[in-house]
Amino acid sequence: MNEQFTVSEDYSGTRIDKYLKEQRADLSRAQIQSWIKEGYILVNNQQVKPNHKVQGSDTIELTEKQPEPLEIIAEDLPIDIVYQDEDVVVINKAKGMVVHPSAGHRSGTLVNALMYHVKDLSGIHDVVRPGVVHRIDRDTSGLLMVAKNDLAHQSLAEQLKExxxxxxxxxxxxxxxxxxxxxxxxxxxxxxxxxxxxxxxxxxxxxxxxxxxxxxxxxxxxxxxxxxxxxxxxxxxxxxxxxxxxxxxxxxxxxxxxxxxxxxxxxxxxxxxxxxxxxxxxxxxxxxxxxxxxxxxxxxxxx
Incomplete structure (x- = not known):
């Protein structure tokens, strides 16, 4: 999906990531910065840096990057869901379970189980860690929060940062x-x-x-x-x-x-x-x- 914005004089001198965040509240600044670096966001048909400052009458073209298809197998593995609503899931992770797939753990992970039991997970982080806001080590047990959509992920990640x-x-x-x-x-x-x-x-x-x-x-x-x-x-x-x-x-x-x-x-x-x-x-x-x-x-x- 392509979208165009014409910058008003009120926003002259504003960083482009900050400007676009105000226009598209559903996007995180990290996501916007990543898209700028990858050339999905252009200013006057030119690629710019994430700290670029826009000027009045600039034309910004945003081509929304489509998420890569997930290559994660949903597995019917037992997991302890402590809490769940339409935005977040709280898991009591078992000792010995890896949180997300990696080179040495293609299956049997918490993410594989989440793909089966929860299905709706945010894609803001990357394709092998959908929904994962923070991790705990394989042999550490206990509570872990998971985001079911990008807005929830953004909020939880901000709370971590703050x-x-x-x-x-x-x-x-x-x-x-x-x-x-x-x-x-x-x-x-x-x-x-x-x-x-x-x-x-x-x-x-x-x-x-x-x-x-x-x-x-x-x-x-x-x-x-x-x-x-x-x-x-x-x-x-x-x-x-x-x-x-x-x-x-x-x-x-x-x-x-x-x-x-x-x-x-x-x-x-x-x-x-x-x-x-x-x-x-x-x-x-x-x-x-x-x-x-x-x-x-x-x-x-x-x-």
Whole structure:
């Protein structure tokens, strides 16, 4: 679909992405910027940069980019839908389930299951992650929000960016943390020694994790509640290792000798956000899976 806009003098000097956002409220600025870079948006028949400033009487032509056909097989996999309406879905993801398809996981993912059970998903992110606003690791269990349309996706993504979401996790770590509360403010980026891992590095992206002790167990382990202010890849796992209390069972950042927890002992327990259409605050909480509860029982019974 092609659409043309003639810029009025009132908008002279306005960035093109901001101008088009006002004309097309259904599009996100990120989406507009992507289309500008790919040549789907022209000014006076010329390609411009996303920071281009329009002038009065400019003619803007927008050719709406059609979404690529999804090549994801819908699979009838069991998933725990905690909440669903016409805009959002909240899932309690099982431990061991990958969120979206990738080179090593073409099937059996949460997205494959969502394509079967939900069907209507936003396409704003990309073709292999429809609806996915944020991710949690394969071996992390717990709450995840999914957008069913692009406007919902845009709203939820903005809440992530503005840090207005509430996300808290339960984590079992090695060692007895001596203080009741703490904040880890340390930038995270690729580990220069191992590109498959993340680490606290100079020049990394801002990363802030708040934590409080829930229970100290036999002076060997601590159950903590972690609240994310930012959402970097492996953030809790990297931050807890950084302060000397790595997660139990973590194959990538944990101790060499650790308990078998079928992956890191981490559970996304609480999730809160403003509904993208009604602005009503939605709050959810789910208890850890049986494998996490059995692990806690095991360490409590240790001498």
């Amino acid at each position: 840090k207005t979401l509430k996300r808290s996790y339960l984590a079992l770590v090695h060692g007895a943390i001596p203080h009741e509360y703490g904040t880890i403010d340390a930038p995270i980026g690729r580990d220069p020694k191992d590109r498959q891992r993340m680490a606290v590095v100079d020049g990394g992206k801002e990363a802030v994790t708040h934590f409080e002790v829930v229970e100290r167990i036999n002076q060997k382990y601590t159950l903590v509640k972690c609240v994310l202010e930012t959402g970097r890849t492996h953030q809790i796992r990297v931050h807890m290792r950084y302060i000397g209390f790595p997660l139990v069972g973590d194959p990538k950042y944990g101790q060499r000798k650790t308990l078998d927890a079928e992956g890191q002992a981490l559970h996304a327990q609480e999730l809160g956000f403003a509904h993208p259409k009604t602005d009503e605050w939605l709050q959810f909480k789910v208890e850890p899976p049986l494998v996490f509860q059995e692990l806690l029982k095991k360490v409590r019974e240790m001498d």
